Amino acid sequence: MINNANEKSTILVVDDTPDILSLVMELLKGEYNLKLINNPKKALEFLQSRPKIDLILLDVMMPELDGYELCTIIKVNPAYAQTPVIFLTALEKTSDIIRGFEHGAVDYVTKPFIPEVLKARIKTHIQLKLLRDDMVKELDEKEELLERQSKMSTLGEMFENVTHQWKQPLSIINMSCSALKMSYDFDEEVDRDEVINTIDTVISEIGYLSHTIDDFRDFARNDVEKESFDIRDVFVHAVEILSFRFGKTKVEIFNNIESFKYRTYKNYLIQIIINILNNAIDVMEKNSSAKSIKADFSIKDKMAILTICDSGGGIKMEDPEAVFEKYVTTKEDTEFSGLGLYMCRQIMQNRLNGELHAYNTADGACFELLLPIVKDE
Template identity: 30%
Template structure:
């Protein structure tokens, strides 16, 4: 048999308490108090009540003060309080509700009404407890499932990493053999012999294949490490410095205009720099001029118009948009859809994994988005939507 709920009746007049006891004693265990201090003591006891019927007009500490103190105490704040009073004043009723009471009834009481209100609020407590228990169970299931998904993802990444390493080992050995044999042929045959051209072609393609294997291996094993809280400006400055070195190697000059608002991201700083650098590298390599002009702007909610449908579920202010725009030839409309696909490239010597790496980092590792645009005669514009770091999380 389930234990009976406990009701605390508080009233300074014994005859009022007697009426309440008569109404409720057959269904509930009852406690009584005739003043505020006693009510507080019993509410804070070893077995606190499930509900309190509280008179307002009491000498000394009135019902409002008793309610205020109960709601300020973590041990009693969740006990529902129903005010019982002879006052018939909407302002007084509103005051009681503002203090945290759940209901209000007037004297002289109607026994059926009081019994119904007590039962209704006790049922609400039971429903809330069931809901909390179900939420706890659901949260535990979600946490277990999340842990399983995270572990499965980690296992998948490790499996791909192992596969990439094994593939690289198995392919590099014959490639190195081909490269070595082609070098020997180049040394032994006459420069005018057709064999020289064949050997040179074998050597160049073996080197290209070895480079491709390395790039694929690096892409497959690309995994975020420890995350840090980093200022966006720091990430951009580091990426621009790396990109300038790339431009120097290619005999070009990078002219970069940077206007980024303050903001912090929780990311693997090294890989975040890699993502930004890859976008800058793309602009450098496709620019046909010696001077490569790039504009970088960023801020909270910046570039929200380029957010994908899935991204628009979130408030733009929770995303830090970083848009990198170049003054190059742009991307043709027919190619725009495919530029982030693996191995898609329009460069003669390109592998086609640069923007693919950026997309993977943004989507899978940083929880953000990558958007590629190329308005006619305006170059290419690539936007990285990062999840903004918030101290309230």
């Protein structure tokens, strides 16, 4: 569906000639919501509040600011970068028409215009604009769904690691309590210090279990606000979450990250790091004898740069950056959709306003996370 049948599209008309404004109003008032402005600077003031505009009719020859300049300024505004602009002017030279297109217009109607022709062109460009809006909305919804699926996948990996991490503390609690119970069952004299030590052990292990639950719960919540944290701690935290996999695969971690306070959506960054670490483990399980991951940190050109490199032999592609393309995967197992690293880059760009890159070294693959350093950080 291109547009709600009960919802009229809105057209902004900017022309310094009162007769043209009156003519356009009479021609279009029954079909569209019209915003008529006779001065280009007033038009810019009106657009500062970012009202919803579906199409702009723009005169070229106006005082102080001509239509070409006004169109260029409008197109810089992200809210109107895709809003169609039709020039409505007496200029009819080929060079004038070309100039209009070069400044961002989608069409060019010369005065005096034929009313039916103008209406037809307006209708066509509004329909195209609304169709594009629907497509963008649909793509955004699909992207959000992929993001949620990516997070659920990360939660699944975390849960798998948590269940393995719980085995040892639960075993310790069980053994400690069982030993104490046996002593009482056999009427053995129980030393007070032994009881206290057992209780301390149980409390300590319960604390560890509680900590892992908090980690899982905190990651499961939606990021609604930015928070301040230490980038080194975030990497350590991600390694702790995957400690079972690292222990099982016997991967050695070299953490060279300097302590650095940063402010952003913490869970998104953790999700990206976990995905990169999981991929590195998957590769090294099959392709590496000496298994290691090295993390480094630097600051360059107002960017905080976190680099994570593995010893897995590298990305087997001519262009390592291709690993971020949708549905591209380096894994032979067909159960993987190839969306993990694609979503990592999308999250990095759209949520963290940063960049994510990949390249190969002699030992393996490196992933570079670039996070902008701004004043409030």
